[in-house]
Amino acid sequence: MPNLAVELERVSVYLDSKSVLEDINLKVLENDFLGIIGPNGGGKTTLLKVIAGLLKPTTGSVKVYGKPPSKTGNVIGYVPQMNRPDLNFPATVLDVVLTGRLNRSNLTKPYSEADKKAALEALKAMGLEGLKDELIGKLSGGQRQRVFIARALATEPKLLLLDEPTLSVDRRLDTRFWEFLNELKNKMTIIVVTHDISALSKYVDKIACLNRRLYYNESKQITQEMWMEAYQCPVDIIAHGLPHRVIEDH
Amino acid sequence: MLELLQYEFLRNAIYSALLASIACGIIGVYVVVNRIVFLSDGISHAAFGGIGLGYFLGLNPIYSAIAFSIAVAVGVGATSKKLGAREDTVIGVIWAVGMAVGIVFIRLTPGYVPDLFSYLFGNILTVPRSDLIVMLVLDLILVLTVGFLFKELLAISFDREFAQTLRLPVNLIYYILLTLVAFTVVMLIRVVGVILVMALLTIPAAVSEIFTKRLLHMMFGAAALSLLFTLLGLWLSYVTNLPSGATIVILAAAVFFVTMLYGRGRRRLS
Numbered sequence: 001m002p003n004l005a006v007e008l009e010r011v012s013v014y015l016d017s018k019s020v021l022e023d024i025n026l027k028v029l030e031n032d033f034l035g036i037i038g039p040n041g042g043g044k045t046t047l048l049k050v051i052a053g054l055l056k057p058t059t060g061s062v063k064v065y066g067k068p069p070s071k072t073g074n075v076i077g078y079v080p081q082m083n084r085p086d087l088n089f090p091a092t093v094l095d096v097v098l099t100g101r102l103n104r105s106n107l108t109k110p111y112s113e114a115d116k117k118a119a120l121e122a123l124k125a126m127g128l129e130g131l132k133d134e135l136i137g138k139l140s141g142g143q144r145q146r147v148f149i150a151r152a153l154a155t156e157p158k159l160l161l162l163d164e165p166t167l168s169v170d171r172r173l174d175t176r177f178w179e180f181l182n183e184l185k186n187k188m189t190i191i192v193v194t195h196d197i198s199a200l201s202k203y204v205d206k207i208a209c210l211n212r213r214l215y216y217n218e219s220k221q222i223t224q225e226m227w228m229e230a231y232q233c234p235v236d237i238i239a240h241g242l243p244h245r246v247i248e249d250h
Numbered sequence: 251m252l253e254l255l256q257y258e259f260l261r262n263a264i265y266s267a268l269l270a271s272i273a274c275g276i277i278g279v280y281v282v283v284n285r286i287v288f289l290s291d292g293i294s295h296a297a298f299g300g301i302g303l304g305y306f307l308g309l310n311p312i313y314s315a316i317a318f319s320i321a322v323a324v325g326v327g328a329t330s331k332k333l334g335a336r337e338d339t340v341i342g343v344i345w346a347v348g349m350a351v352g353i354v355f356i357r358l359t360p361g362y363v364p365d366l367f368s369y370l371f372g373n374i375l376t377v378p379r380s381d382l383i384v385m386l387v388l389d390l391i392l393v394l395t396v397g398f399l400f401k402e403l404l405a406i407s408f409d410r411e412f413a414q415t416l417r418l419p420v421n422l423i424y425y426i427l428l429t430l431v432a433f434t435v436v437m438l439i440r441v442v443g444v445i446l447v448m449a450l451l452t453i454p455a456a457v458s459e460i461f462t463k464r465l466l467h468m469m470f471g472a473a474a475l476s477l478l479f480t481l482l483g484l485w486l487s488y489v490t491n492l493p494s495g496a497t498i499v500i501l502a503a504a505v506f507f508v509t510m511l512y513g514r515g516r517r518r519l520s
Contacts, residue, residue: 052415053414053415054411054414054415070417072417073417074416074417076415078411078412078415080409080411080412089283089407089408090279090283090459090462090463090464090465090467090468091404091408091463091464091465092463092464095404095464095465096408098401099401099404099405099408099409099412099413099416100416102401102402102405102413102416102418103416103417103418104417104418104419107399107402107418107419108398108399108402110401111401135463151412155416
């Protein structure tokens with residue numbers, strides 16, 4: 001029986017007395033590759049923040065590798081949503097990726113050789129080694145997104161959390177990116193929030209639907225009921241020529 | 251020109267320009283990249299309350315200003331979090347209260363308060379030796395703290411949320427930064443005064459940012475520019491017989507607008 005990477009029990013979140021997440025129960029096993037879909041405003045980002053320990057749920061308990069997320073040590077690699085298009089900061093790509101190496105034990109100490117090596121390897125994995133001395137603000141949105149993924153990988157996490165990682169216009173890059181995640185899943189647990197349902201169907205192991213409540217049956221199938229509950233309307237997803245169908249036949 | 255240097259007040263002015271420039275080069279960069287310009291300005295106005303308190307208690311106002319502005323710097327963060335009030339509203343209130351408290355204390359102080367005006371608009375020509383020593387100590391604390399926490403400060407300035415996922419003591423480090431802002435503001439009050447502090451905290455950093463691409467280089471650039479503005483401004487004020495603080499600020503602002511236009515042109519070309 002593999003270890004539990006993430007365990008949420010009866011988690012509810014209220015922001016400004018508005019319910020954002022309701023009674024979420026979720027178990028994610030080690031080395032799972034879980035995709036979460038759902039309508040905008042359905043609480044996907046909030047859920048990732050709860051798992052990352054950035055947001056304390058109003059009620060319920062969160063455990064990441066058996067401990068509350070605030071006590072886990074450097075287990076989580078968090079890739080935030082690209083929401084700062086005006087990013088203008090005096091730091092190079094390598095400076096940014098190196099911050100993934102920070103932790104409580106190297107506080108006040110300079111970066112070690114091992115830190116630099118890990119940062120460069122993470123850059124290489126994302127195909128960014130040529131841009132390491134480039135100013136972060138000079139990159140395109142897609143490149144910057146990959147820098148943020150490299151930064152999370154530099155942490156050498158056991159749990160990778162990605163919030164809408166594929167926003168680039170280049171579909172070919174997206175395909176490569178998903179294949180890369182697919183290789184990573186042997187090394188770590190991955191939870192990804194995305195709109196890219198065709199990629200999800202092809203690469204992830206399990207899919208959950210989130211719209212304030214979580215609809216999840218620990219498999220890759222989304223039943224018509226789950227879909228209806230999450231999106232509140234029947235949506236016909238046609239997934240041509242895919243090895244697996246996400247939506248069961250109806 | 252050189253024979254002027256035999257006057258102690260002028261030598262002190264140059265030393266204080268140098269010491270203040272080191273602080274505003276380093277901290278100005280953090281103020282600009284963290285977008286805490288308004289908070290820093292609030293701290294400087296609150297420091298005026300500390301100056302008034304210092305006069306009232308018969309202390310050197312620089313000490314009470316330091317204590318007051320640290321309390322405000324850390325207090326603003328804590329209050330807005332606890333009370334759920336918007337941070338900029340809290341800053342606005344504290345800004346006004348700081349000034350009001352300062353004026354009340356000064357009114358309550360018996361006798362004539364001689365250099366109140368110099369705290370409002372600065373007078374680099376009246377910095378006593380004892381204040382130079384305080385400035386030197388503050389600079390030392392500041393350089394050492396930033397030296398030890400450089401990579402953490404970069405991470406938190408760039409992306410506070412991500413730094414939080416690394417379990418860094420993000421709030422503690424942020425409060426340390428605000429304390430350093432308070433130190434810097436108090437030093438700059440000596441040079442350009444409460445009202446004009448923001449010019450030296452923001453303009454050198456903003457101009458330096460156009461020409462550099464890393465935080466550390468930006469700090470060196472900002473410190474050099476700040477020194478240039480203060481000394482050149484001081485000389486201009488001597489030549490034109492205008493108040494030194496205001497002349498320094500107007501010179502800095504002129505350079506700021508020219509480089510902003512240049513920066514815009516350069517961005518368009520690239």
